[in-house]
Amino acid sequence: MSPHESPVSTPIAVPPKRERRKHARPGELLEAALHVFVDQGFGAAKVEDIASRAGVSKGTLFLYFASKEELFKAVVRDTIVGQLSQFQVAVDTFEGPTPELMRTMVHAWWQHSHANGSTGIAKLMLSEGKHFPELANFYRTEVIDPARGLIARLLARGLARGEFRAIDPTYGPYTLLSSMIFLALWHHAPGLRSPQDGPPSAQAYLETLLDAYLGGMLVRQT
Amino acid sequence: MSPHESPVSTPIAVPPKRERRKHARPGELLEAALHVFVDQGFGAAKVEDIASRAGVSKGTLFLYFASKEELFKAVVRDTIVGQLSQFQVAVDTFEGPTPELMRTMVHAWWQHSHANGSTGIAKLMLSEGKHFPELANFYRTEVIDPARGLIARLLARGLARGEFRAIDPTYGPYTLLSSMIFLALWHHAPGLRSPQDGPPSAQAYLETLLDAYLGGMLVRQT
Amino acid sequence: MSPHESPVSTPIAVPPKRERRKHARPGELLEAALHVFVDQGFGAAKVEDIASRAGVSKGTLFLYFASKEELFKAVVRDTIVGQLSQFQVAVDTFEGPTPELMRTMVHAWWQHSHANGSTGIAKLMLSEGKHFPELANFYRTEVIDPARGLIARLLARGLARGEFRAIDPTYGPYTLLSSMIFLALWHHAPGLRSPQDGPPSAQAYLETLLDAYLGGMLVRQT
Amino acid sequence: MSPHESPVSTPIAVPPKRERRKHARPGELLEAALHVFVDQGFGAAKVEDIASRAGVSKGTLFLYFASKEELFKAVVRDTIVGQLSQFQVAVDTFEGPTPELMRTMVHAWWQHSHANGSTGIAKLMLSEGKHFPELANFYRTEVIDPARGLIARLLARGLARGEFRAIDPTYGPYTLLSSMIFLALWHHAPGLRSPQDGPPSAQAYLETLLDAYLGGMLVRQT
DNA sequence: TATGAATGAGAGTTCATTCAT
DNA sequence: GATGAATGAACTCTCATTCAT
Numbered sequence: 064m065s066p067h068e069s070p071v072s073t074p075i076a077v078p079p080k081r082e083r084r085k086h087a088r089p090g091e092l093l094e095a096a097l098h099v100f101v102d103q104g105f106g107a108a109k110v111e112d113i114a115s116r117a118g119v120s121k122g123t124l125f126l127y128f129a130s131k132e133e134l135f136k137a138v139v140r141d142t143i144v145g146q147l148s149q150f151q152v153a154v155d156t157f158e159g160p161t162p163e164l165m166r167t168m169v170h171a172w173w174q175h176s177h178a179n180g181s182t183g184i185a186k187l188m189l190s191e192g193k194h195f196p197e198l199a200n201f202y203r204t205e206v207i208d209p210a211r212g213l214i215a216r217l218l219a220r221g222l223a224r225g226e227f228r229a230i231d232p233t234y235g236p237y238t239l240l241s242s243m244i245f246l247a248l249w250h251h252a253p254g255l256r257s258p259q260d261g262p263p264s265a266q267a268y269l270e271t272l273l274d275a276y277l278g279g280m281l282v283r284q285t
Numbered sequence: 286m287s288p289h290e291s292p293v294s295t296p297i298a299v300p301p302k303r304e305r306r307k308h309a310r311p312g313e314l315l316e317a318a319l320h321v322f323v324d325q326g327f328g329a330a331k332v333e334d335i336a337s338r339a340g341v342s343k344g345t346l347f348l349y350f351a352s353k354e355e356l357f358k359a360v361v362r363d364t365i366v367g368q369l370s371q372f373q374v375a376v377d378t379f380e381g382p383t384p385e386l387m388r389t390m391v392h393a394w395w396q397h398s399h400a401n402g403s404t405g406i407a408k409l410m411l412s413e414g415k416h417f418p419e420l421a422n423f424y425r426t427e428v429i430d431p432a433r434g435l436i437a438r439l440l441a442r443g444l445a446r447g448e449f450r451a452i453d454p455t456y457g458p459y460t461l462l463s464s465m466i467f468l469a470l471w472h473h474a475p476g477l478r479s480p481q482d483g484p485p486s487a488q489a490y491l492e493t494l495l496d497a498y499l500g501g502m503l504v505r506q507t
Numbered sequence: 508m509s510p511h512e513s514p515v516s517t518p519i520a521v522p523p524k525r526e527r528r529k530h531a532r533p534g535e536l537l538e539a540a541l542h543v544f545v546d547q548g549f550g551a552a553k554v555e556d557i558a559s560r561a562g563v564s565k566g567t568l569f570l571y572f573a574s575k576e577e578l579f580k581a582v583v584r585d586t587i588v589g590q591l592s593q594f595q596v597a598v599d600t601f602e603g604p605t606p607e608l609m610r611t612m613v614h615a616w617w618q619h620s621h622a623n624g625s626t627g628i629a630k631l632m633l634s635e636g637k638h639f640p641e642l643a644n645f646y647r648t649e650v651i652d653p654a655r656g657l658i659a660r661l662l663a664r665g666l667a668r669g670e671f672r673a674i675d676p677t678y679g680p681y682t683l684l685s686s687m688i689f690l691a692l693w694h695h696a697p698g699l700r701s702p703q704d705g706p707p708s709a710q711a712y713l714e715t716l717l718d719a720y721l722g723g724m725l726v727r728q729t
Numbered sequence: 730m731s732p733h734e735s736p737v738s739t740p741i742a743v744p745p746k747r748e749r750r751k752h753a754r755p756g757e758l759l760e761a762a763l764h765v766f767v768d769q770g771f772g773a774a775k776v777e778d779i780a781s782r783a784g785v786s787k788g789t790l791f792l793y794f795a796s797k798e799e800l801f802k803a804v805v806r807d808t809i810v811g812q813l814s815q816f817q818v819a820v821d822t823f824e825g826p827t828p829e830l831m832r833t834m835v836h837a838w839w840q841h842s843h844a845n846g847s848t849g850i851a852k853l854m855l856s857e858g859k860h861f862p863e864l865a866n867f868y869r870t871e872v873i874d875p876a877r878g879l880i881a882r883l884l885a886r887g888l889a890r891g892e893f894r895a896i897d898p899t900y901g902p903y904t905l906l907s908s909m910i911f912l913a914l915w916h917h918a919p920g921l922r923s924p925q926d927g928p929p930s931a932q933a934y935l936e937t938l939l940d941a942y943l944g945g946m947l948v949r950q951t
Numbered sequence: 952t953a954t955g956a957a958t959g960a961g962a963g964t965t966c967a968t969t970c971a972t
Numbered sequence: 973g974a975t976g977a978a979t980g981a982a983c984t985c986t987c988a989t990t991c992a993t
Contacts, residue, residue, distance in 0.1 A: 088956090104326070104412065104413075106329050107328045109983075109984090110983085119956095120957065120958050120959065121958085121984090122958055122986080123957055123958075125986080129985095186412075189477070190411070190412035191326065193324070193474070193475075194329060196476055199477055202477065203478070203479065207477060207479075230493065230497060231489065231496075233489070234490045234494070237493075238493060238494050238498075241464040241467035244467060245464070248411055252410075252415070252421070254418050254425065255411070255414055255429060257425065267456055270453075271457055272456070272460050274452070275457070276498075278450075331966070332967060341975090342974065342975050343968085344969080344974065344975050344976060345973080347968065348973070352967080352968080548770070550770065551772045553961090553962075566978070566980065567979070570978075574964080575964095630855065632918075633852070633855065633856075633921065636918050636920045637920060638769075644920065647923065655923075675933065678934045678937040681911075682908060682937060685907060685911035685915075686908055688911060689903075692855055692914070696854075696858050697859075698859060698862050698866060698869065699854060699858055699865055699873060701869065701874060715897040715900040716904050776989085777988090786955060787987095787988085788953065788990085796988080797988065797989090954993080955991100955992105956990105956991095957991090958987105958988100958989085959986105959987100959988105959989100960986105960987100961985105961986090961987100965982085966980100966982095968979085970978090972974100972976100972977105
């Protein structure tokens with residue numbers, strides 16, 4: 064800074080390039096890792112590919128993550144944690160018909176999951192969960208169980224309000240959840256989708272799903 | 286045939302044990318490979334494990350399959366072939382209410398799939414489909430599309446008979462199919478299932494699913 | 508073999524080349540490893556160098572030894588263990604003056620150690636023992652302690668027979684042992700020996716050592 | 730110098746702390762390096778450990794020493810310089826019995842060596858001498874040869890005064906020297922010492938050694 | 952002068968594949 | 973046909989060294 068410059072105009076100093084990059088590194092690496100892990104699977108992913116996708120060398124990656132496995136854990140944690148808490152609140156505070164709440168939440172879930180990459184994580188956990196029991200555990204307790212619980216509360220709310228009929232408490236939630244998870248997985252398996260159908264529309268898929276599901280759950284009006 | 290053998294007791298010549306095993310080799314290898322690939326994933330599976338599970342040496346495996354990839358392809362092709370044709374016939378010949386047909390078929394599908402290992406194939410295709418586009422294509426053409434078609438015909442049958450209401454023709458079948466595929470995948474991811482629920486009951490899961498699904502699809506009777 | 512050769516002359520079948528090499532491999536690798544470890548130290552030694560010195564590839568080495576460290580342990584065991592038991596026997600069965608026994612054993616020790624490479628091991632343990640506590644432990648209990656005990660018994664024998672005077676029981680044995688170990692180390696540090704003295708003569712060194720040592724230990728005759 | 734400082738108390742100007750530290754850097758690094766090299770060996774020592782032990786960053790270390798090897802050489806050179814000259818004088822000026830002189834010097838040697846780290850240098854030269862022939866040369870010329878000469882002069886003095894008997898001139902000095910060097914090495918190999926003996930007492934070790942050694946060297950009195 | 956983020960060559964180890972027997 | 977010893981390319985991870993700040 065020259066002595067004539069007024070420091071007032073730049074009260075917040077712009078960090079030097081190196082410094083700024085340093086703070087961005089973990090995030091850049093996590094993003095790159097999510098992409099490569101989802102694309103290749105954990106075993107087939109090469110750390111060098113992840114590093115070069117983040118624009119750094121192999122060695123740099125190990126400056127931030129102690130091992131490939133730790134990187135994987137960090138990706139899962141970074142992508143998933145704190146995803147579901149907001150949905151919990153929504154269920155508790157919403158006022159109005161349960162079908163509408165369900166509709167809203169299912170769509171919101173997809174929007175979030177699709178945007179932050181957690182659909183790819185779901186695929187990963189299914190494929191490689193066996194090799195990472197600790198992570199699978201983490202994923203189950205942090206993601207699957209809460210998600211199932213959330214749907215269970217939704218069903219209970221509908222039942223209490225006379226909107227839904229009763230359903231098996233253990234497997235009932237899975238009836239909806241399974242189709243949602245399938246959508247996530249399906250999204251990452253382009254080779255398995257019929258090309259003639261064009262790109263799958265998550266909107267339409269979910270709408271159809273909700274239509275069928277709610278049609279089944281709603282109490283029959285005479 | 287040695288002069289000491291009595292041909293009388295075995296009117297249809299049973300080949301001597303060694304001979305039979307020799308001819309059975311590829312099948313034994315495919316079976317072992319299916320198990321190990323499903324259990325470990327393609328990348329993490331070791332050919333040595335497959336070979337020793339089949340009771341042969343590593344070298345022998347390569348006598349029958351040119352590479353690990355070829356073995357994988359053979360496993361998928363071998364397991365998939367001719368799965369659905371019998372179901373096609375069932376739909377065409379069945380007489381009676383469509384819900385009953387659907388119920389029967391869904392349970393029969395699981396029984397078959399579970400027994401012959403095709404649930405494992407579903408998991409494999411989802412995990413590795415991207416790296417074997419040709420196989421993914423094959424799987425889609427041979428399994429997914431027919432399965433979806435089958436359900437579509439079921440839905441059409443119900444609609445024609447006044448039993449089902451109309452549903453989106455593209456995504457409608459997936460509404461049921463997705464939950465079935467999920468069951469198959471779920472079966473191979475023990476780490477993701479809640480231990481407190483005990484081993485999952487496919488029967489109960491499918492019954493609950495059909496209950497909800499059919500409840501939604503059935504025309505409301507006043 | 509030409510058809511005219513009489514097979515009678517070779518009644519014991521020479522094992523096929525592959526087979527013979529297979530059985531020789533561990534020994535060849537241990538020999539190569541001893542050489543390279545002593546020459547470079549454990550840390551600086553490259554498994555590839557060891558393998559190629561044994562005439563095999565890197566991968567082959569890991570067929571016989573699970574890791575570099577296991578290879579090192581095997582070298583130590585192979586080179587040293589069972590070395591000392593024969594000396595134990597010698598002390599117990601020898602009849603005659605203790606000074607003569609000591610002389611005989613010190614020279615025999617050098618001959619053995621020098622021939623089988625255990626002098627190099629001594630140097631290694633001293634240099635890198637800290638990084639392999641388990642091995643250092645092994646070496647101390649299997650080599651150092653027995654050697655010290657052996658000398659202690661020699662001194663006790665001399666004392667009992669009125670040939671030696673008493674000496675500190677803890678450090679007394681080291682007075683001889685230290686000079687023997689030094690010879691072993693010195694042998695592997697050519698750069699530390701004065702070139703003008705020519706190659707060191709272990710014979711002369713040990714003779715001089717014994718002369719001084721025994722001269723001090725012998726009871727003064729009036 | 731700040732105006733508040735009183736110059737009276739320090740007639741010889743003490744440089745301000747930062748300045749002094751700056752000039753002390755190489756020395757601090759050498760000290761840290763000696764410790765880490767002795768503790769870990771050259772190969773296993775990490776420059777980062779040395780730097781952080783000296784309280785500077787890795788980069789700073791390379792400001793003063795061009796490479797790890799150069800640092801090693803500097804450590805050895807720095808520690809060795811001018812070790813023995815004082816002992817030379819002692820031999821020439823001492824008046825009294827040679828055994829007493831020898832006793833004094835051996836103990837003094839240990840005190841010095843132990844205090845200034847040259848026991849560690851001995852270990853390093855033994856371990857790494859082969860890879861640093863120039864240093865080994867240096868060490869031999871500056872340390873070993875003078876030490877051996879010193880002992881040779883001691884023995885000659887004793888012989889001339891009728892206190893010692895004659896001994897091989899080449900290996901005779903090593904008889905004492907070897908045990909001293911062994912003590913130095915032994916000190917740095919805790920894993921090789923028997924735990925039941927407790928920490929080794931250099932005093933007792935040396936006293937026992939001298940007892941045996943001198944007992945042998947002294948002319949027999951009738 | 953001092954930093955520490957970044958590098959990349961090089962190490963140990965694994966495993967699909969080959970081939971002499 | 974069957975074996976299993978041998979291979980070597982490929983991978984993860986380390987760390988001396990560099991250089992922008």
